[in-house]
Amino acid sequence: MHVPDGFINAPVSVAAGVVAAGAVAVSLRGARRELDERTAPLAGLVAAFIFAVQMLNFPVAAGTSGHLLGGALAAILVGPYTGVLCVSVVLLMQGILFADGGLTALGVNISVMGVVTVLIAYAVFRGLVTVLPRTRRSVTVAAFAGALLSVPGAAAAFTLLYAVGGTTDVAIGKVFTAMVGVHVLIGIGEALITAATVGAVIAVRPDLVHGARGLITPLQLRVGGELVDAPAAAAPAPAASGSTRKVWATGLVTALVLAGFVSFYASANPDGLEKVAADKGIDTKVEEHASADSPLADYAVKDVDDARLSGGLAGVIGVGGTVAVGTGIFWAVRRRRAEEPAAAEPSAV
Numbered sequence: 284m285h286v287p288d289g290f291i292n293a294p295v296s297v298a299a300g301v302v303a304a305g306a307v308a309v310s311l312r313g314a315r316r317e318l319d320e321r322t323a324p325l326a327g328l329v330a331a332f333i334f335a336v337q338m339l340n341f342p343v344a345a346g347t348s349g350h351l352l353g354g355a356l357a358a359i360l361v362g363p364y365t366g367v368l369c370v371s372v373v374l375l376m377q378g379i380l381f382a383d384g385g386l387t388a389l390g391v392n393i394s395v396m397g398v399v400t401v402l403i404a405y406a407v408f409r410g411l412v413t414v415l416p417r418t419r420r421s422v423t424v425a426a427f428a429g430a431l432l433s434v435p436g437a438a439a440a441f442t443l444l445y446a447v448g449g450t451t452d453v454a455i456g457k458v459f460t461a462m463v464g465v466h467v468l469i470g471i472g473e474a475l476i477t478a479a480t481v482g483a484v485i486a487v488r489p490d491l492v493h494g495a496r497g498l499i500t501p502l503q504l505r506v507g508g509e510l511v512d513a514p515a516a517a518a519p520a521p522a523a524s525g526s527t528r529k530v531w532a533t534g535l536v537t538a539l540v541l542a543g544f545v546s547f548y549a550s551a552n553p554d555g556l557e558k559v560a561a562d563k564g565i566d567t568k569v570e571e572h573a574s575a576d577s578p579l580a581d582y583a584v585k586d587v588d589d590a591r592l593s594g595g596l597a598g599v600i601g602v603g604g605t606v607a608v609g610t611g612i613f614w615a616v617r618r619r620r621a622e623e624p625a626a627a628e629p630s631a632v
Contacts, residue, residue, distance in 0.1 A: 284352065284437060284466070284556045285377065286392050287571035295448025297606040307371055308589045309457070314616050319494065321527050323617040325491060326361045327610030328534045330369040334376065334482075334605045335542035338582065338598055340550040341472050347558045348550035349469030352402025352437060355430035357475045359422075359494040361483065363405040365613070372609045382572040382580040384559055395440050403436040404568060408494060422495045423482040431478035434470035441489035441556070450568040457521025458563050465555040481567035535606065540585030542598030546582075547591050571599030581594065 318326060333353035340348040353373065357366035377383040384392045408429035414420035420585070442459045449455075481492065489495045543557050553561065560566035578585040579597050587593035 284392075284396055284441065284554065285384035286388040286395070286441065286556065287566075288561070288572065289568045289571050290385075290445055290565060292393055292448040292450055293442060293463065296387050296391060299388075299444065301395045302489065303371075303393035303398065306367055308373075310367040311415060311616060314362070314368055314613070317365045317617060318363035318613055319476070320617065321363075321491065322361055322493070324531055324610050324612045325445075325527075325534075326365050326369060327606050327608075328531055328538070329357050329360050330372045330609035331602045331606035332534055332538045334373045335538040335598065335602050336476060337373065337377075338542050338546040338549060338601075340552070340554060342550045342552060343468040343555070344465060346552055347551040347628040348554050349466070349472055350433060350554060351473055351476050352396050352400050354397055354437075354486045355404030355426065356480055357404040358401045358604065359408055359429070359477070359481055360492055363401050364435040364444050365493075366401045366405070367393075367397050368612065368616075369403070369410070369609065372612065373605060375572055376605050376608065379574060380563045380579045380604065381582050381597070381601065382574040382575060382577055383582070385570070386573050391441075391444060394433045394543060395437050395444070398438045399437045402431040404433035407432050408476040408523075412481045412494065417498055419482070419485045419489065419495070419498065420567040422485060422492070422498065423478050425498040426479040426494065427474045431470045431474035435466045438466035438555070445565065449565060453563050453565050453566050458559065458565065461559045461563060462555070473526050482531070486529070491527070491530065513593075526601060535602075538602045538606075539599055541604045543595040546598050547594055573599050 308601045314326075333351065333356065336351045337353065338350070338604065341351045343349045352370075354366060354598075355368050357420065358453045360366075361369065369484075371393050374384055374396065376388065378386050378389055411425035411428055412421060439459065439462070442455065445458060446455045477542040481494070483497055484491050489498055509546050552558075557566075560569075572580070574580060580598060582597045582601070583590070583593040586601075
């Protein structure tokens with residue numbers, strides 16, 4: 284659902300950019316409470332994984348494909364504030380390096396694909412987790428539902444922006460019906476990917492899943508015929524930091540394989556937005572991307588003739604760049620959080 288330049292007029296694009304900048308600023312502050320020494324590097328990995336999976340377009344209808352948006356997955360794994368930042372990093376890398384999503388439309392894309400998806404997905408997720416039994420299966424079910432609803436929600440948000448600032452005169456009702464209809468189908472794929480990924484991480488390290496915090500009930504002992512919470516010393520010790528590195532390494536290898544190899548077999552059909560734009564005529568004023576001459580434009584390495592090798596190298600470079608940029612940002616946010624208490628302490632007299 285990457286919106287190119289020319290779909291939305293300048294005033295609305297600027298307004299969306301202001302909203303996106305505000306959301307990123309709020310998220311930077313909120314992420315300080317979500318990130319710690321374990322989850323900061325994992326947040327960079329989540330961004331890289333989203334980048335990789337977005338390269339895997341899957342068919343959803345005749346002549347149409349879809350791909351992961353990632354807002355639900357990021358919000359549940361690392362928290363809603365950090366989730367907005369994860370998707371924003373991915374969109375920034377895609378726009379600058381790969382000419383995917385317009386640069387003047389970056390605010391629109393962050394607002395629609397990052398902010399809206401996270402808000403909807405996490406609200407649905409938290410609501411369901413509150414009423415469902417406190418089990419790992421409940422977290423996975425809630426993740427599925429949140430992801431499923433987030434995608435047509437984002438499609439509706441784009442349609443609203445187009446109704447206000449679209450550059451062509453089209454019947455908005457027909458655009459809304461087409462956008463939401465096809466993105467309901469894409470949402471099913473999003474939900475399956477999100478639930479499978481969240482379920483896989485919960486199975487090995489539930490303590491690393493933001494949405495599953497508090498899922499594990501405290502160890503209880505029977506004393507005098509009554510159950511009481513065990514002292515902290517009697518509770519199982521957290522997993523060693525080495526296992527966190529193992530999760531990180533496994534996730535990175537998976538992302539590299541998906542982007543570098545599996546992406547070659549992705550559907551070549553236009554995605555939901557591209558298909559609706561062509562069918563309804565909202566792409567008549569689309570503009571050439573400012574990074575169209577990038578050596579990585581269209582997810583291919585310039586001057587590499589072999590399509591498989593070119594696309595694979597571009598995917599590997601994208602994953603590596605995203606994990607480096609994302610991890611750097613999240614470590615900086617984490618470090619800022621660590622410095623705040625020290626700065627707040629009064630100096631000795």
